[in-house]
Amino acid sequence: MDYEMKLPITLKPFxxxxxxxxxxxxxxxxxxxWKQGGNITYLLIESxxxxxxxxxxxxxxxxxxxxxxxxxxxxSEGEASFIYSxxxxxxxxxxxxxxxxxxxxxxxxNRVIISTRGGESEVLDAxxx
Amino acid sequence: MPMFSEKQINRIAMLxxxxxxxxxxxxxxxxxxxxxxxxxxxxxxxxxxxxxPSEKGRESVLPTLAYFLLILLKVLGQGIINGxxxxxxxxxxxxxxxxxxxxxxxxxxxxxxNITFVGISILGALISNMAQIxxxxxxxxxxxxWRILPLFLGIxxxxxxxxxxxxxxxxxxxLWWNKMRxxx
Numbered sequence: 001m002d003y004e005m006k007l008p009i010t011l012k013p014f015x016x017x018x019x020x021x022x023x024x025x026x027x028x029x030x031x032x033x034w035k036q037g038g039n040i041t042y043l044l045i046e047s048x049x050x051x052x053x054x055x056x057x058x059x060x061x062x063x064x065x066x067x068x069x070x071x072x073x074x075x076s077e078g079e080a081s082f083i084y085s086x087x088x089x090x091x092x093x094x095x096x097x098x099x100x101x102x103x104x105x106x107x108x109x110n111r112v113i114i115s116t117r118g119g120e121s122e123v124l125d126a127x128x129x
Numbered sequence: 130m131p132m133f134s135e136k137q138i139n140r141i142a143m144l145x146x147x148x149x150x151x152x153x154x155x156x157x158x159x160x161x162x163x164x165x166x167x168x169x170x171x172x173x174x175x176x177x178x179x180x181x182p183s184e185k186g187r188e189s190v191l192p193t194l195a196y197f198l199l200i201l202l203k204v205l206g207q208g209i210i211n212g213x214x215x216x217x218x219x220x221x222x223x224x225x226x227x228x229x230x231x232x233x234x235x236x237x238x239x240x241x242x243n244i245t246f247v248g249i250s251i252l253g254a255l256i257s258n259m260a261q262i263x264x265x266x267x268x269x270x271x272x273x274x275w276r277i278l279p280l281f282l283g284i285x286x287x288x289x290x291x292x293x294x295x296x297x298x299x300x301x302x303x304l305w306w307n308k309m310r311x312x313x
Contacts, residue, residue, distance in 0.1 A: 009245060009247065009294055009298055011245060011247060012242075012245050014240045014243045014244035015244055015247045015251075017248070018247075019251055019286075019290070021255070022251050022252075022285070022286045022289070023286060025282060029282060032275070033276050033279055044273065046270060046271060051271075088212070091160075102276060104273065104276045106270075111269055111270070113274070115276050
């Protein structure tokens with residue numbers, strides 16, 4: 001018996017095309033996310049009630065309401081994280097803390113997204129609840 | 130006149146049940162990364178392409194309509210298993226599944242000679258993610274949703290590859306599947 005090393009399947013040209021297209025779109029959006037970053041100084045919290053910017057330099061706890069209940073976001077030592085949410089799986093809490101460019105965390109059931117925002121260059125068009 | 134023959138109904142039901150079972154298996158899996166999904170339930174949908182008419186006038190196991198019916202069954206199954214049936218997540222899942230279903234069908238139909246289930250599955254994952262992100266930008270989260278996209282696309286590419294390789298291999302090697310492919 002001879003054991004050859006080979007791929008379990010034979011790929012065809014459009015398989016590679018699909019792979020490369022998908023990879024290119026992935027890289028494009030990743031770079032886009034980083035580019036928007038720069039110097040991270042704010043946390044943007046978006047929920048059904050609107051959006052609000054908070055300085056990452058000030059420690060605080062923010063509670064927002066969504067369709068399934070409350071989500072609690074903690075800003076501490078320049079990082080932000082979900083510490084509690086009224087959803088079933090708490091994926092948002094498991095996501096951990098965010099602080100760098102292009103980072104985000106979300107509680108999808110409760111429709112809350114938090115993301116990092118840059119400093120002066122960004123136009124502050126958000127309102128505080 | 131009935132839309133499907135009894136044999137066809139049986140095959141659709143079989144694939145639908147397989148999809149429901151795989152949704153359950155997926156639900157039981159721990160998620161190493163939040164939001165990560167393997168997309169096991171998509172395997173029957175991809176395999177179903179094997180049974181559709183590939184050229185006009187040629188006899189096939191299932192009509193094209195059956196493929197879209199299977200996608201509907203898959204979405205319903207996932208909704209029941211994940212408990213998202215009564216939420217907006219369900220509508221997103223429906224839109225994503227149908228968008229990727231159409232894409233996979235077109236890729237299979239028109240690129241058949243030059244593509245395997247690997248490429249088809251990758252394209253399906255890509256379109257499903259794009260459709261869902263566009264919906265969430267339009268209706269739920271606003272433009273911040275763009276930031277979620279890289280993670281979803283990355284996961285989709287990896288899981289799309291794995292599911293595609295599995296489907297291709299299964300379609301080539303499985304004796305059971307070869308029997309399903311028999312017209313009689």
